[in-house]
Amino acid sequence: MKWISMLKVLIISSACTAISTNVSAQPSGGGRWDYHPWMYGHFGPIGMIIFWLIVVAAIVFIIRWITVSDKDRRAAGKQESPLDILKRRYAAGDITREEFEQTKRDITG
DSSP: OHHHHHHHHHHHHHHHHHHHHHHTOEEOTTSOEEOOGGGTOTTHHHHHHHHHHHHHHHHHHHHHHHHSOHHHHHHHHOOOOHHHHHHHHHHHTSSOHHHHHHHHHHHHO
C-alpha cells in the first residue's frame, strides 16, 4: 500500500516537472521557443526529478516524525517478556489459575 502511494507521488511530481519546464520556455531572438540550460540545472531533467524526490521524501519524513508521539517511540523499543504476557492474560481472565501456574513453571524452568 505504501508503494502505491509513493508511486502516485512520483507520477504527480513528474507531471508537475514536465508541465513546469514547458511553461518556463522562453522565446529566443528569432521568435522560436528554446530551452535554456538553466531550466534543468546541471543534471538535466533527471536532476530535477531527483531533486523533487528528495523534497517529497523529506516532507514525508518530517510529517511522520511529527505525527509519531514519544510514547509510541518508547513502546516500539520495549518488548514484553513471556512472563509479562502470561500475567496480562491471567489478569484479563483468558486463562485459569492452573494454566497460569503450569505455564509459569514452564517459562521459569
